[in-house]
Amino acid sequence: MKAYLDSSFMMNPTGEYFKWLKCKSTYQLKNWGKHLRLGYLSVVSNTNFGRYNAIGSQCVVSNCTLGDFSYINSYSYVLNTTIGRYCSIGPNVKIAPGKHPASVFVSTHPVTFNNQGNLVKNYCSESKFKNYQPVTIGNDVWVGANSIIIDGITIGNGAIIAANSLVIKNVGAYEIVGGNPAKFIKKRFDEHQIQYLEEMQWWNKGEDWIQNNISKFWNIEDFVEPNLVTV
Template sequence: MNNGPTPHTLYPLANQKRLVYLKNLVKNPNIIVGDYTYYDDFDNPENFERNVLYHFDFEGDKLIIGKFCSIASDVKFIMNGANHRTDWFTNYPFPIFGQGWEVAMPETWPNKGDTIIGNDVWIGYDALIMPGIHIGDGAIIAARAVVTRHVQPYTIVGGNPAVLIRKRFPDYIIEELLQIRWWDWEIEKITRNLKVICGSDIDALRSVV
């Protein structure tokens, strides 16, 4: 039975080298990607890790991306290494330069935690995700959005800073989709029910759970 491309392939589209299943490309152990999530880059998909910015080992923060996400070219993630102390009288990170300035080294630098992208999330071209942001399952991030706050499941956000444009479905359907979690099904079950998943009839989806 044909169940689509294996999640272990790098290039799921024949003769197409700009789109990759991201899990098979990333090398940084602090970037965790689910099966079938793809990244499309106009120039070179190896740009992805270069677009995960200020991701320093000493911070220990993770970028966690779920399954079946669609990530467009030039999407960038700013990680916690970019943070400065805003409670000081100065924004300047004097202690990191040493040579006597290390006397002001704080016990901790600001850290907003891991950046977590849910499942079946679409992130549009040149969007920017700030540190510690959580994006819920099924959300859509518009092109060139700057995401500074958590994004609720199955919502569409856009702008700078990104704001809610609309919910994709009524609340009762969103709640049911979050319970069904089709992305966690075995791939054989997903394949059998693709016409329902690629539709908008909640009764039909409910009938195959």
């Protein structure tokens, strides 16, 4: 009979601290000059960072890419996700936490359809259901606290996910959605303004350009006009 090791016997506060310290040092040295910050006891693996990224305390971030200036607040769990620039991920957010089959398969329990390493016993020697699918989040997206975004979702530029939402469908550019399940509430701006922002893609501008035009960011009517500083 196969013996199963309960690794929790080996866990202790000191060990967890040094694991975090190793992770923090490895990623911040690897991204030296990009001003990366990893919060206390956060676990990061197989993730690529841009510039000025910040991960809050006690997060799990795996198989992800973060664009410039995007941050993830404390106690969030983010897997298999591409996040654009200038995104704000609130606290206790879950993104791509994994799926279970809801039809065709007789059982929703993974021991009946997957050979996962985190399970004590499996009936399957190979995976029969793809329970992890990538999530794509555009630029300038705000995901409110305690929200869940299921696997395979795409969220457009400038969208807002209200706090405590469960997102099970794609979200369009500059849409505000909320609820369980999340439903369309309204668009942040009118169609002309959204088209202007989508075509302009201010998030790809240089830092000097944004600094020179920062006062225009405070009102959409000031921003959507042809006389922005071009330097």
